[in-house]
Amino acid sequence: MHVRSSRKSMSPVALAVLAALASAPAARAQEAAVATGALEEIIVTAQKREQNLQEVPVAVSVVTGDLIDRSAALNIEGITAMVPSLNFRKGGTTINSTLFLRGVGTVTTSLAAEPSVSTVLDGVVLGRMGEAFGDLVDVQRIEVLRGPQGSLFGKNASAGVVHVISNMPEPEFGASAQVEYYDGEEYKVRGILNAPINDTLSTRLTAFYGEYDGNIRNLYNGDDINGYERYGVRGIALWDPSEDVRVTFIGDYRKADDDCCGEVIGSVPAGATQAAFLSLLQGVNLRGDETREVRHNLVTATEEEAWGLSAQVDWDVGEHVLTSITAYRAWDAGEVREGDWLDQPAAYVGNGFAQLHDDGPQEAKTFSQELRLASPVGQFLEYVVGAFYYDAETDRDFLREVINCTASTLPVDATGQQPCAPGASTLTFPESSAAFGSESTNWSIFGQSTLNFTDSIRGLLGLRWTNDELSFYHDRVPSPVAGPGVRTDLSGFRGETDNDDFSGNIGVQWDVSDEIMTYAKYSRGYKGPAFNVFFNQNPTQLNPIEAETSDAF
Numbered sequence: 001m002h003v004r005s006s007r008k009s010m011s012p013v014a015l016a017v018l019a020a021l022a023s024a025p026a027a028r029a030q031e032a033a034v035a036t037g038a039l040e041e042i043i044v045t046a047q048k049r050e051q052n053l054q055e056v057p058v059a060v061s062v063v064t065g066d067l068i069d070r071s072a073a074l075n076i077e078g079i080t081a082m083v084p085s086l087n088f089r090k091g092g093t094t095i096n097s098t099l100f101l102r103g104v105g106t107v108t109t110s111l112a113a114e115p116s117v118s119t120v121l122d123g124v125v126l127g128r129m130g131e132a133f134g135d136l137v138d139v140q141r142i143e144v145l146r147g148p149q150g151s152l153f154g155k156n157a158s159a160g161v162v163h164v165i166s167n168m169p170e171p172e173f174g175a176s177a178q179v180e181y182y183d184g185e186e187y188k189v190r191g192i193l194n195a196p197i198n199d200t201l202s203t204r205l206t207a208f209y210g211e212y213d214g215n216i217r218n219l220y221n222g223d224d225i226n227g228y229e230r231y232g233v234r235g236i237a238l239w240d241p242s243e244d245v246r247v248t249f250i251g252d253y254r255k256a257d258d259d260c261c262g263e264v265i266g267s268v269p270a271g272a273t274q275a276a277f278l279s280l281l282q283g284v285n286l287r288g289d290e291t292r293e294v295r296h297n298l299v300t301a302t303e304e305e306a307w308g309l310s311a312q313v314d315w316d317v318g319e320h321v322l323t324s325i326t327a328y329r330a331w332d333a334g335e336v337r338e339g340d341w342l343d344q345p346a347a348y349v350g351n352g353f354a355q356l357h358d359d360g361p362q363e364a365k366t367f368s369q370e371l372r373l374a375s376p377v378g379q380f381l382e383y384v385v386g387a388f389y390y391d392a393e394t395d396r397d398f399l400r401e402v403i404n405c406t407a408s409t410l411p412v413d414a415t416g417q418q419p420c421a422p423g424a425s426t427l428t429f430p431e432s433s434a435a436f437g438s439e440s441t442n443w444s445i446f447g448q449s450t451l452n453f454t455d456s457i458r459g460l461l462g463l464r465w466t467n468d469e470l471s472f473y474h475d476r477v478p479s480p481v482a483g484p485g486v487r488t489d490l491s492g493f494r495g496e497t498d499n500d501d502f503s504g505n506i507g508v509q510w511d512v513s514d515e516i517m518t519y520a521k522y523s524r525g526y527k528g529p530a531f532n533v534f535f536n537q538n539p540t541q542l543n544p545i546e547a548e549t550s551d552a553f
Contacts, residue, residue, distance in 0.1 A: 044143050045165070047448060048152050048323075048384045049374060057460055057509045057519035059146040061086075065139045065167065072180070074210075075133045076119075076142075076162060083144045086162070090261065093302040093335045094130035095362060101146050101160035104550060111362065111394040112438035112472045113530035116159035116548065118149070122166050122250055124310050124327040125155050127366035127392040131306060131331040132162070134254050135230055138192055138206040140167045147552040148525025150503045151448045151462025155368075155390050158525030158550045168248070169202035169238045170194050186212035186227075200240045207233045216262055217293050219283045220343040225299055228258040244316040249309075256304040263300070263341055266291040273352055275415035280342050280353075297343040298357050303334040319376035323386075327368050334361040339400075339485065346405035346427060348417040351484040353405065360398040360535070367391045385447040395437035398535040402430040402483045430483025434491065434535050436474040442528065443467045448505075456511040460521060463504035468528030468547070471496035474537050487536055497544040501526045525550040 042053040046060045053062060061083045073079050076099070077088045089105070091097040096109045099117040106115045106129070118125060119132035126132050136142075142164050149157040177191040188210040196202040214227030232254030239247045266288045269277035284293040310327035339356035347353050372386025405420035405427055412418050420427070444466040451459035476491035507521025527548040532541050 044141075045163075046143055046145055048372065049377070054515075054517055057458075057507065057517075057521060058149075061144045061146075063142045063144070065141060068136050068139055068142070072182075073136060075136055076164075077133065078136075079142060085146060086144055093261070093300070093333070093337070094133045094258075094304065095128075095302070095333050095335050095360075096130075097133060098129050099132075099162065101144070102552075104159035110530065110533050111364075111396060111436070112440075112470060112533040113545070114155065114440070114527060116525075116527055116550075118153055118155060118157035118161045120153065120161060120163040121308075122164070122310065123312060123325050123370070124308065124329065125153075125366075125368055125390065127329065127390075128331060128364050128394070130304075130333055131329070131364070132164075134256070134304075134306065135208060135210065135232065136164070137190055137208045137232070138167050138204075138234070140165050148503065148505070148523040148550055150444075150464040150466070150526055151446055151505055152384065155388070155442050155444075158527040158548055166206075166234065166236065166250070167204065169196070169204040169236055171196055171202055184213065184215060186210075202238045204236045204238075205233070206235075207231075214259065215292065216264065218262070218299070219293055219295050220297055223299075225259045225262045225294070225296075228256065228260060230254065230256040230258075246314045248312040248314075250312075251307075251309050253307040254304070255306075256302065258302045258304075259299045260302065261300060262294050262296055262338065264291045264294055265341055272416065273350075276348055276353070276417040279415055280344055280347055294341070295343040296338045296341065297345070297355075298336065298338040300338045301334075301336045303336075304332065306331045317373075321374045323370075323372050323374070325368075325370040327366075329366050331364045332361070333364075335359070345403040346420050346425075348415075348419055349405050349408050349425075350417070351404065353417075353420075354484050355401075355403040356485050357401045358398070359401075360396060362394065362396040364392065364394040366393075380452050381449060382452070383447060383449040386445075388442070388444045388446065390440075390442040392440045393437070394439075395435070397433065397435050399433045400431065400486055400535065402428075402479075402486060404428045404430060404483045428481050428483060430479040430481050430486045432477060432479040432486040432488075434474065434476040434537075436472070436533050436535075436537070438470065438472040438531065438533060440528075441469040450509075458509040460505065460507040460509060460519070462506075462523075463502065464526070466501050466503070466526060466528070467498070468501075469496070469498045470529055470531065470544070472531045472533045474533055476537075485536070487538070489538075491537065493537065493539075493542055495531055495542055495544065497529045497531075499529050499547045501528075501547060501549075503549070521553075523552045525552065 087100040115129040145161040209231040212227040214224035234252040237249040308329035337358040345355035408425040446464040448462040474493040479486040503526040505523035509519040530545040
């Protein structure tokens with residue numbers, strides 16, 4: 001399946017409308033580092049503390065916001081080429097897309113199965129993998145942590161974590177706007193307003209809009225497909241009511257209308273139906289992965305609407321820091337799929353030529369609460385301990401409509417197949433719908449500690465206890481007639497399961513010199529049980545899928 005061709009055959013044209021942010025302290029520090037030839041220090045929060053990347057005993061890659069902008073990466077899919085062992089599996093829609101780290105990931109897109117790679121936005125765990133594929137705008141950095149990360153990150157991070165971190169408000173006023181244009185009639189508009197209200201309150205507002213016609217020509221109507229229209233806004237307020245307390249409020253909203261991704265038939269059909277398919281694909285230049293034409297009478301599309309609210313409180317309690325993150329997120333994603341890849345409904349007798357069209361809107365809501373305590377640094381025992389609660393509910397309505405030709409009075413034509421036509425053929429209209437969903441509750445207690453045996457040798461120990469409770473339902477309206485891709489039986493399925501688990505890590509870290517750090521560590525990852533819940537679920541698929549564990553050295 002071809003997704004999209006390169007969008008970067010032209011350099012972007014950036015129009016700076018306002019440029020007051022250039023004087024921000026972070027920008028001045030970066031300019032100073034370039035002027036002196038010094039290497040810029042990379043600060044990460046992979047261990048829930050701000051640390052120099054050189055000091056962190058985790059396999060972590062950092063993609064800075066500047067690098068994201070220069071590469072014109074639209075979303076997380078666009079950064080996979082910059083991060084070792086991070087792979088993106090593209091589905092027809094965002095609901096069916098997923099991430100892999102070190103070859104470990106979740107292929108099933110069942111709504112009762114969690115991803116192995118956890119995606120986090122500004123400290124908030126995203127419930128569904130597809131929710132993480134929004135546009136990357138005004139991002140400070142992305143941290144990609146490879147291997148199990150359960151001792152510090154919830155919910156299920158058995159393969160790793162992708163953490164997107166936004167730019168925070170600055171104490172100085174500034175604003176900027178940018179317009180980018182690419183060949184293929186693609187453009188993006190972005191605006192940033194950094195506005196301190198007073199000495200204790202600063203705000204930052206980011207808005208964006210993007211549009212792209214697409215890079216695949218649909219010969220059915222002459223339109224381009226595999227494009228998008230997206231827009232959104234994010235507001236951040238940073239409030240320092242006292243010297244010991246800092247509160248961060250974040251609200252975001254985005255909407256996307258993507259006519260992506262129409263599946264391209266690149267290879268020449270073979271077998272007894274070759275001539276018939278070549279006739280139906282008339283005009284399509286089959287050039288393998290360079291094919292840029294289709295014939296579809298339904299455009300595969302994703303319609304998304306997502307929003308979220310979060311509040312983070314950091315409170316200095318003596319030498320310790322107590323952090324609370326409360327968040328609520330909603331993600332509605334509609335999937336429209338062209339399942340037969342043709343523009344003629346049931347042109348010939350046989351299931352292979354049936355028209356198959358899908359429409360499957362999905363709603364997901366999540367609430368999470370994290371509470372953690374970080375010890376001071378520089379003592380023999382350094383630690384971060386905490387508790388995490390997560391509740392997610394996902395519901396989906398799915399409709400499949402089929403047009404099938406089972407018999408015809410017309411003679412076999414030059415393709416060797418028996419054509420169908422109104423009045424001369426027997427057409428059936430199988431149709432089935434299903435309503436299904438899941439609810440997941442996760443409790444956990446976690447901790448990560450560092451034992452400073454000497455100035456250069458440290459012991460590492462992390463532990464997490466997790467409790468998962470999962471339930472699902474599935475109600476199907478069966479098709480009145482048999483046909484390809486539909487079932488004729490009722491469902492009325494229900495199921496629930498729960499599981500407890502201990503996971504964690506142990507290791508040793510050695511500073512060989514000021515420039516060289518090495519470590520050895522064993523980590524055990526855990527992901528809770530699942531159910532394989534999908535449109536055509538059958539009675540043999542009711543048993544829970546056992547919890548997943550992974551070992552990394």
